Amino acid sequence: MASIPKQKVAVIGGGGNVGASIAFALIAKGVPAEVLIVDLSDKAALGQALDISDASFTMPGTCRQASFKEAGQADVIIVTAGARQKPDEPRSNLIDRNYTIIKSIMDGLQPIKSTAKILLVSNPVDVLTHIAQTTSGLPREQVIGSGTYLDSGRLRNTLSDITGVSPTSIHAYMLGEHGDNQFTGWSSARIGGLPLLDHPKLLGLDLDSINQKIARKAYEIIEAKGSTYYGIGMCAAIIAEALLNNTSQVFPLTHYVANLGCYMSWPAAIGSSGVEQSFDVKLDSTETKKLDIAVKAIKEACAKYT
Ligand SMILES: NC(=O)C1=CN([C@@H]2O[C@H](COP(=O)(O)OP(=O)(O)OC[C@H]3O[C@@H](n4cnc5c(N)ncnc54)[C@H](O)[C@@H]3O)[C@@H](O)[C@H]2O)C=CC1
Numbered sequence: 001m002a003s004i005p006k007q008k009v010a011v012i013g014g015g016g017n018v019g020a021s022i023a024f025a026l027i028a029k030g031v032p033a034e035v036l037i038v039d040l041s042d043k044a045a046l047g048q049a050l051d052i053s054d055a056s057f058t059m060p061g062t063c064r065q066a067s068f069k070e071a072g073q074a075d076v077i078i079v080t081a082g083a084r085q086k087p088d089e090p091r092s093n094l095i096d097r098n099y100t101i102i103k104s105i106m107d108g109l110q111p112i113k114s115t116a117k118i119l120l121v122s123n124p125v126d127v128l129t130h131i132a133q134t135t136s137g138l139p140r141e142q143v144i145g146s147g148t149y150l151d152s153g154r155l156r157n158t159l160s161d162i163t164g165v166s167p168t169s170i171h172a173y174m175l176g177e178h179g180d181n182q183f184t185g186w187s188s189a190r191i192g193g194l195p196l197l198d199h200p201k202l203l204g205l206d207l208d209s210i211n212q213k214i215a216r217k218a219y220e221i222i223e224a225k226g227s228t229y230y231g232i233g234m235c236a237a238i239i240a241e242a243l244l245n246n247t248s249q250v251f252p253l254t255h256y257v258a259n260l261g262c263y264m265s266w267p268a269a270i271g272s273s274g275v276e277q278s279f280d281v282k283l284d285s286t287e288t289k290k291l292d293i294a295v296k297a298i299k300e301a302c303a304k305y306t
């Protein structure tokens with residue numbers, strides 16, 4: 001019996017920590033895809049591909065090194081290439097270094113499969129998603145960024161510790177920018193159908209300090225071990241799986257938010273056509289001010305680099 005060809009997921013920058021963690025998570029989750037590792041460093045790509053392929057022998061997915069041209073024909077193209085933060089360096093500082101890298105990668109991938117979805121992970125992810133869309137030639141809905149999905153996971157874990165409820169049953173988002181301007185959507189957060197802030201364990205807590213703790217978590221990890229990669233590894237694998245399997249799941253992701261006129265991180269349902277729906281989250285006046293700050297910062301950076 002002829003086997004069904006596997007869908008392809010390319011990881012550009014897969015020779016590095018984040019790319020390799022995503023590739024490993026795809027294999028370990030049992031995603032039945034062919035994972036293609038691409039990197040400027042052939043040696044790093046080969047090493048990671050060989051190592052991850054060793055993890056695949058009881059799993060439906062496979063992993064191998066590939067070229068930029070092959071990656072352009074993948075169903076999902078994940079981009080993790082580029083510089084990462086030094087201790088205490090904001091993500092926004094990376095734009096000068098990563099802008100040219102993302103532009104050259106989009107050139108190197110051409111011709112890109114017309115139905116491909118690009119998932120940006122490199123930082124600053126919101127601005128780089130905008131740059132990837134304009135340089136890739138793909139429609140807006142097919143180019144997304146991992147946005148604040150990781151930050152929202154950090155939030156849900158923290159709220160789980162406070163309330164004693166599973167993080168999977170807490171519906172709460174970090175929003176706006178995957179950067180220092182991210183903010184918690186407290187007023188829209190729900191737990192068991194109730195407003196989260198009505199939960200007795202939340203009463204009297206310093207919400208700003210929780211928000212700050214989440215926004216600073218990457219800095220804490222980078223200070224302790226140099227970089228972060230396992231959290232985003234799992235998050236990007238989950239997003240890629242939703243795109244491949246056409247699940248219409250909702251994630252807080254970087255995508256083009258039409259009524260704000262820019263790419264930013266906001267809840268969206270995604271499937272095999274990319275972004276299917278963007279949700280108009282209701283904010284209170286404090287959150288609206290924080291959103292304005294995030295949108296202004298993203299728009300200013302996009303205007304400078306396009
Ligand atoms: N969005 C998110 O939530 C997160 C984003 N990141 C970002 O991911 C990026 C990668 O971080 P790490 O993997 O830790 O860095 P790393 O230094 O371990 O890996 C980067 C890789 O990119 C490759 N590379 C550089 N230029 C390239 C090009 N033109 N084409 C192909 N490959 C190229 C390098 O050879 C290297 O293997 C950084 O920008 C970091 O800030 C990291 C964690 C979370």
Ligand SMILES: CC(=O)C(=O)O
Pocket residue numbers: 091123150218228232
């Ligand atoms: C590095 C980064 O963006 C993060 O871990 O959130």
